Amino acid sequence: MRIKKNIAISESGFLFNPITGESFTVNPIGTEIIQMLSDGRSGDEISGAICDRYQVDRNTFEKDLADFLGMLDHYHISQRHEQEEA
Amino acid sequence: MEKFRYERPVVRKLESEMPNKFGMRTEYRPTTHIEGVAVKDLLATYGSPLFVISEKTLRNQFRKARKAFTTRYPRVQFAWSYKTNYMSAVCNVFHQEGSWAEVVSGFEFQKALGNGVQGSKIIFNGPDKTEPDLEMAIQHNALIHIDHLDELYTLTDLAERLKTRPRVAIRVNMDTGVYPIWDRFGFNYENGQAWDALNKIMHSGKLELVGLHCHIGTFMISTQAYAIAAGKLAELAIGVRRKFNHTVKYIDLGGGFTSKNTLKGAYLPGSDTNPTFDDYAEAISTALLNADFGSDQLPTLILETGRALVDEAGYLLGTVISNKRSSKGKRITIVDIGVNLMFTSFWYDHRVTPAQEFTQYSEDTTLNGPLCMNIDVIRESVSLPLLNKGDHIVVHTVGAYNMTQWMQFITLRPAVVIIDMEGKPHIIREVETLGTVNGQERVPQHLASFEL
Numbered sequence: 374m375r376i377k378k379n380i381a382i383s384e385s386g387f388l389f390n391p392i393t394g395e396s397f398t399v400n401p402i403g404t405e406i407i408q409m410l411s412d413g414r415s416g417d418e419i420s421g422a423i424c425d426r427y428q429v430d431r432n433t434f435e436k437d438l439a440d441f442l443g444m445l446d447h448y449h450i451s452q453r454h455e456q457e458e459a
Numbered sequence: 460m461e462k463f464r465y466e467r468p469v470v471r472k473l474e475s476e477m478p479n480k481f482g483m484r485t486e487y488r489p490t491t492h493i494e495g496v497a498v499k500d501l502l503a504t505y506g507s508p509l510f511v512i513s514e515k516t517l518r519n520q521f522r523k524a525r526k527a528f529t530t531r532y533p534r535v536q537f538a539w540s541y542k543t544n545y546m547s548a549v550c551n552v553f554h555q556e557g558s559w560a561e562v563v564s565g566f567e568f569q570k571a572l573g574n575g576v577q578g579s580k581i582i583f584n585g586p587d588k589t590e591p592d593l594e595m596a597i598q599h600n601a602l603i604h605i606d607h608l609d610e611l612y613t614l615t616d617l618a619e620r621l622k623t624r625p626r627v628a629i630r631v632n633m634d635t636g637v638y639p640i641w642d643r644f645g646f647n648y649e650n651g652q653a654w655d656a657l658n659k660i661m662h663s664g665k666l667e668l669v670g671l672h673c674h675i676g677t678f679m680i681s682t683q684a685y686a687i688a689a690g691k692l693a694e695l696a697i698g699v700r701r702k703f704n705h706t707v708k709y710i711d712l713g714g715g716f717t718s719k720n721t722l723k724g725a726y727l728p729g730s731d732t733n734p735t736f737d738d739y740a741e742a743i744s745t746a747l748l749n750a751d752f753g754s755d756q757l758p759t760l761i762l763e764t765g766r767a768l769v770d771e772a773g774y775l776l777g778t779v780i781s782n783k784r785s786s787k788g789k790r791i792t793i794v795d796i797g798v799n800l801m802f803t804s805f806w807y808d809h810r811v812t813p814a815q816e817f818t819q820y821s822e823d824t825t826l827n828g829p830l831c832m833n834i835d836v837i838r839e840s841v842s843l844p845l846l847n848k849g850d851h852i853v854v855h856t857v858g859a860y861n862m863t864q865w866m867q868f869i870t871l872r873p874a875v876v877i878i879d880m881e882g883k884p885h886i887i888r889e890v891e892t893l894g895t896v897n898g899q900e901r902v903p904q905h906l907a908s909f910e911l
Contacts, residue, residue: 388470395472396472396473397471397473398470398471399468399469399471400466400468400469400818400820400845401466402466402468403468403469403470426462426463427462427464427465428462428464429465433847433848434465437467437468438468440467440782440784441467441468441469441470443784443788444469444470444784444788445470447788448470448472450470
């Protein structure tokens with residue numbers, strides 16, 4: 374999964390979709406994850422990085438990550454690799 | 460290296476073009492302690508969910524109400540409404556403060572007696588008083604508030620049989636300018652039913668008419684309705700004096716005062732908009748003082764307010780079971796507090812706060828209970844911090860009705876704890892067990908065993 378190229382991302386956690394005009398706010402961990410997604414890192418790599426830095430177990434984080442990625446998809450902020458290739 | 464505190468990732472759409480007319484602020488400020496006792500310690504000791512009652516708030520609320528009325532009217536008596544919360548410990552706080560008991564069934568009557576209330580200080584309301592109930596009330600010299608003619612005739616017969624003169628009042632319903640008119644309790648004022656009942660009582664001579672009562676509604680946001688009710692009861696009392704040369708000793712305006720809860724659909728929080736004790740006292744006292752009573756004939760004002768005294772003192776503590784998403788992407792948080800424990804969630808948007816610190820990030824959340832029922836919704840939509848499984852929440856202003864209307868359904872009813880004036884918790888009702896439920900059941904022999 375990747376962040377769509379047209380999404381503007383600020384370091385302070387604001388996202389802007391210039392096509393729809395929609396704005397979003399993301400908390401600091403969400404901002405880190407989005408940054409890692411933009412850098413092309415996989416879900417496993419993101420889980421490893423977050424669990425190394427924060428007081429969270431892998432199971433909890435993977436559940437929360439799946440929920441977060443689901444919401445990025447829901448808001449059309451992200452796209453799957455196959456969508457990108459198509 | 461020490462790891463950072465974790466908060467689950469969240470993305471929230473900014474909807475500046477759509478102001479939320481029901482928008483209340485997010486409850487970021489946690490309720491970590493109740494009367495100095497840590498919420499997490501209470502839950503660790505007594506289990507989750509857990510009802511907690513603050514004795515300090517009970518007494519403060521009562522004293523506020525008493526001050527509001529006694530500074531405006533010379534004769535005031537409170538009677539604790541048992542149906543609002545009949546935990547004996549709660550009742551006894553109000554009895555210690557000077558409240559009589561107001562009961563609406565034989566069961567409640569016996570509970571009040573068991574708590575040590577003298578029968579003469581028990582007000583017996585309600586439409587369902589059986590003959591044995593009435594006999595018990597007569598023998599204890601209680602104040603019996605007659606709801607309908609069948610009861611009046613039964614009482615008259617009992618008075619004859621027991622060779623005594625029961626002390627009675629009639630319950631009066633009336634148009635107080637609010638909709639709907641509560642006309643199911645007692646005798647109607649406008650159409651003459653009330654005078655009909657009064658004539659029957661006075662002409663029979665077998666019952667001693669001591670008071671007039673009304674119960675005009677529940678969660679009454681209009682204080683003017685009480686002023687109208689007080690005025691109409693005063694007119695009846697003056698009429699009885701004129702016609703029969705008989706003095707009605709008290710006027711009882713029942714209950715119905717609001718707490719600070721917010722009714723569903725209200726634009727503003729109840730804490731900002733609902734009347735105070737002073738507002739009610741001003742309306743009622745003014746109406747009674749303006750009536751044509753001589754200065755030595757002012758009746759005692761009895762108040763049976765329940766909710767306004769006990770609601771703020773009650774908290775319901777619970778634990779997050781899980782987080783999930785609805786089909787439309789809305790956050791759903793499941794907690795171990797169901798509507799079976801919080802009947803009032805059907806009426807109010809209860810204030811819910813986390814019991815631990817969070818950041819300023821929040822989500823629009825639906826709070827669901829643990830029951831396997833679609834209606835098990837504690838809050839349809841509430842902005843809450845990012846709760847995780849195992850986090851605790853505190854539901855506020857649940858002291859009224861929930862500990863009497865709760866249902867043993869799917870789960871067992873939890874313990875109830877009161878925190879005393881020194882900040883010490885005491886259990887006042889044990890958590891239910893399987894034995895609580897099964898103990899009442901009987902299985903016929905032919906259904907005692909089976910093979911699968």
